[in-house]
Amino acid sequence: MQKIEVKIPANPQSSYAITVGDDFLDSIIPQIKTLLPNRELFIITDANVVKAGLLKKLTAGVQLPCYVITPAGEQSKHIGTITKIIEEMETNALGRDCAVVALGGGTVGDMAGFAAAIYKRGVPVIQIPTTTVAQADSAIGGKTGVDSSISKNAYGAFYHPAAVFVDVATLKSLDEKQFNCGLVESIKHALIADSDYFDYLQKNVDALCARQVKPLEYIAMKNCQIKVAVVEEDPYEKNKRRILNYGHTIGHAIESASEYEILHGQAVAIGIIAANIIEQKLGLNAKERLAQLKQLFAKLNISLRIPAKIKKEQILDILSRDKKAIGKWPRFILLEKTGKVLRDGEQYAYNVKREIVEETIDIILKEKY
Numbered sequence: 001m002q003k004i005e006v007k008i009p010a011n012p013q014s015s016y017a018i019t020v021g022d023d024f025l026d027s028i029i030p031q032i033k034t035l036l037p038n039r040e041l042f043i044i045t046d047a048n049v050v051k052a053g054l055l056k057k058l059t060a061g062v063q064l065p066c067y068v069i070t071p072a073g074e075q076s077k078h079i080g081t082i083t084k085i086i087e088e089m090e091t092n093a094l095g096r097d098c099a100v101v102a103l104g105g106g107t108v109g110d111m112a113g114f115a116a117a118i119y120k121r122g123v124p125v126i127q128i129p130t131t132t133v134a135q136a137d138s139a140i141g142g143k144t145g146v147d148s149s150i151s152k153n154a155y156g157a158f159y160h161p162a163a164v165f166v167d168v169a170t171l172k173s174l175d176e177k178q179f180n181c182g183l184v185e186s187i188k189h190a191l192i193a194d195s196d197y198f199d200y201l202q203k204n205v206d207a208l209c210a211r212q213v214k215p216l217e218y219i220a221m222k223n224c225q226i227k228v229a230v231v232e233e234d235p236y237e238k239n240k241r242r243i244l245n246y247g248h249t250i251g252h253a254i255e256s257a258s259e260y261e262i263l264h265g266q267a268v269a270i271g272i273i274a275a276n277i278i279e280q281k282l283g284l285n286a287k288e289r290l291a292q293l294k295q296l297f298a299k300l301n302i303s304l305r306i307p308a309k310i311k312k313e314q315i316l317d318i319l320s321r322d323k324k325a326i327g328k329w330p331r332f333i334l335l336e337k338t339g340k341v342l343r344d345g346e347q348y349a350y351n352v353k354r355e356i357v358e359e360t361i362d363i364i365l366k367e368k369y
Ligand SMILES: NC(=O)c1ccc[n+]([C@@H]2O[C@H](COP(=O)([O-])OP(=O)(O)OC[C@H]3O[C@@H](n4cnc5c(N)ncnc54)[C@H](O)[C@@H]3O)[C@@H](O)[C@H]2O)c1
Pocket: 046, 047, 048, 049, 052, 054, 072, 073, 074, 077, 104, 105, 106, 107, 108, 110, 130, 131, 132, 133, 134, 137, 138, 139, 140, 141, 142, 143, 144, 152, 170, 171, 172, 173, 174, 175, 178, 182
């Protein structure tokens, strides 16, 4: 078992440990009880995670109150589910001395984290991520929330967990498309922070797809280290944390235009290609990386085709409403080279001319790269 300490300088009480290992789900509850003695635990999970046998393994030998989100996935990530979770916690007479345990993917983690942030003004949350997205990304960093009928994560809070336990064995039951698309967040981490890690991913992609333990543990550690370093520096996303949005500006726009028909990781893969094309247009050294990325996404069986119903104007319209837009135009994270984000003084996000973005969208829509 390996451990990473996360320190949040703005709030020392928010420091926590991430434990990474293989097949240790049944030892986590005793570890939580040591970490948070005398706290009653309340588990939040979803129907698919229960079906995969993970809840049973986590709670082996102990009876704990539990809320199973049904149906699983994004369709339940709304405020109505939070209301039900809070009322179930009250029904179980849980006080401020309880703690929430989130067992599942990013939707479970985001909802459980948000419920914990607001229940009786806040109780600790422990994250046990069970998808490639959650292990690489959502369980770390303290962003929690749910969608409104208008936009994603409209309700939310920054709320750091009390501990994170990453058990790579939980990934065995994950559907192949979910598993592979989730690896795009690992590729993103390598691109923004560590070129050796990018080489590792290229060399070990087949072993990862075969879900071999060692490579899964290795990338879990790498992802946590990279995300933690960025989050520690900028816990509330004032500046540097925005580098984690590499590939996400155009990626989010495509994901939203597809009405979530394409998976997040797939949309981000297209967004990473788009960022690469912009980099090439700006004269940065990105061409060789494009070939590497195409090969990597092909090995992961990730289609870069954008559904025909999506038009350039629609993508541009969504970009103008980007959460981080200034003057109705988003800022883009770009790479100076593999493993290094381009900087403009203290700024990490670039104002790319509309004409360059329009040309790039034309190219990705036609898949002509
Ligand atoms: N908070 C953050 O910083 C952050 C970062 C990235 C993504 N997110 C959020 O995360 C969500 C996406 O996360 P996700 O891709 O994990 O989605 P998810 O939680 O919906 O999980 C994907 C599917 O896999 C199932 N599943 C989960 N673990 C399983 C397992 N071990 N075996 C079998 N099935 C399993 C789930 O029930 C679901 O059907 C989005 O809502 C996104 O907004 C948040």
